[in-house]
Amino acid sequence: MILDEQGLDEETVAAGLNSLLERDITYFSGHPIASMSTIPHRLGAEVFSKTIERNAGRLYTFKGSANIEQEVIEMIGDLLYLEAPFGTTSSGGTESNILAMLAMRESKKKIKKPEVIAPKTVHSSIDKAAWILGIKLIKTGIDKEFKASIRPIEKRISKNTVGIIATAGTTYLGQIDPIEKIGKIAIENKIPMHVDAAFGGFVIPFLNDLGLGSHSFDFEVRGVTSVSIDPHKMGLAPIPVGCLLFRSKRHLKVVTMKTPYLPGASSKQSSILGTRPAASVLATWAIMKHLGRVGYREMVRECMNRTQLGQERVEDNPLLKLAIEPVMNILGIESIEVPLDTIVMEMEKRGWRMATSPLPPSLRLVVMPHVSTGAMNAFFNDLNEVSTTVPAD
Numbered sequence: 001m002i003l004d005e006q007g008l009d010e011e012t013v014a015a016g017l018n019s020l021l022e023r024d025i026t027y028f029s030g031h032p033i034a035s036m037s038t039i040p041h042r043l044g045a046e047v048f049s050k051t052i053e054r055n056a057g058r059l060y061t062f063k064g065s066a067n068i069e070q071e072v073i074e075m076i077g078d079l080l081y082l083e084a085p086f087g088t089t090s091s092g093g094t095e096s097n098i099l100a101m102l103a104m105r106e107s108k109k110k111i112k113k114p115e116v117i118a119p120k121t122v123h124s125s126i127d128k129a130a131w132i133l134g135i136k137l138i139k140t141g142i143d144k145e146f147k148a149s150i151r152p153i154e155k156r157i158s159k160n161t162v163g164i165i166a167t168a169g170t171t172y173l174g175q176i177d178p179i180e181k182i183g184k185i186a187i188e189n190k191i192p193m194h195v196d197a198a199f200g201g202f203v204i205p206f207l208n209d210l211g212l213g214s215h216s217f218d219f220e221v222r223g224v225t226s227v228s229i230d231p232h233k234m235g236l237a238p239i240p241v242g243c244l245l246f247r248s249k250r251h252l253k254v255v256t257m258k259t260p261y262l263p264g265a266s267s268k269q270s271s272i273l274g275t276r277p278a279a280s281v282l283a284t285w286a287i288m289k290h291l292g293r294v295g296y297r298e299m300v301r302e303c304m305n306r307t308q309l310g311q312e313r314v315e316d317n318p319l320l321k322l323a324i325e326p327v328m329n330i331l332g333i334e335s336i337e338v339p340l341d342t343i344v345m346e347m348e349k350r351g352w353r354m355a356t357s358p359l360p361p362s363l364r365l366v367v368m369p370h371v372s373t374g375a376m377n378a379f380f381n382d383l384n385e386v387s388t389t390v391p392a393d
């Protein structure tokens with residue numbers, strides 16, 4: 001591909017782009033069934049497209065956007081039981097986790113060989129953060145329900161520990177670690193604790209409301225010092241937008257950089273990115289204002305209804321097995337007869353976009369709002385065919 005000397009007319013460009021984009025499998029097809037993103041809410045998409053030039057890295061110029069970012073932080077604080085939140089929006093769960101671990105390292109600056117303890121089910125962005133920040137990551141064991149075990153965490157605490165991490169809505173199974181018990185350990189040892197609720201943050205509060213769970217996972221738990229939550233997952237916002245909240249101002253302060261040549265609010269940045277879109281943050285504000293708790297609760301209810309349907313379809317097939325009773329809208333499906341790789345290959349041939357998890361070896365199904373009842377049934381009809389070695393007649 002070359003950069004043409006003479007530009008092409010708009011129609012030719014659009015036609016070329018469209019023919020290349022035909023290879024994308026969009027959420028509208030229902031086929032991506034292992035994605036944590038979804039079709040953004042219409043209102044959010046509209047706000048996004050009208051505000052694409054706003055820069056959340058230049059908050060002195062974009063003062064309105066700055067206020068709106070703060071209101072998003074406050075609304076999310078309200079959702080997560082934190083009256084006076086200190087935080088920042090980010091580009092997503094990875095950036096939020098890097099910042100949370102940076103805060104841990106910086107708030108215990110005297111420790112020269114910092115270590116963070118995390119159960120082995122944490123998302124790969126925690127490994128990435130440890131790598132970038134020069135932190136030693138100590139992975140601890142899990143129980144048979146794939147939740148963090150407590151004893152191994154306690155055992156690995158040392159004079160070098162700068163933080164403990166737990167997950168509320170694990171990537172593989174949507175499992176929730178025992179946050180309260182880990183929070184106690186954090187308090188007893190005066191260690192910061194971060195909860196990665198990138199996926200679960202917009203799910204668990206509504207599961208609790210719906211009587212589909214009773215989980216304390218956020219700032220309600222005293223030992224929790226930071227929580228990350230992604231509007232661009234179950235918050236229905238357009239990519240990219242995450243959010244990281246701290247309980248104390250001090251933790252935000254240690255991840256804030258001053259840029260002396262920029263005026264006012266622009267001189268302070270708590271994100272890793274410099275220039276970054278405000279559009280997805282503004283879209284988040286609009287979606288949260290428009291949906292309210294009732295709107296999100298209904299969305300979670302619908303996703304859980306379809307998760308239940310998936311659970312029943314797995315239970316109806318003796319050659320499939322659920323890794324755990326689903327906690328949220330994620331299903332981990334084990335295959336008893338046919339190897340997972342074969343199933344994936346066969347399902348991909350039928351148009352599905354699949355993902356597998358290593359722990360336990362299973363197919364991963366994330367029942368996002370775009371995964372309709374029709375898509376669920378079509379998926380399980382195909383899965384029934386490929387999960388057996390007996391050919392269909």
Ligand code: 0PR
Pocket residue numbers: 034035036091092093094095097123124125167169170171196197198199230242
């Ligand atoms: N925390 C949890 C629990 C996650 O599941 C994810 C995303 C992140 C953090 C990172 O979020 P961002 O992608 O917004 O940075 N997990 C997604 C998934 O597993 C996407 C993903 C996958 C991201 C692999 C990074 C990656 O290396 O579907």
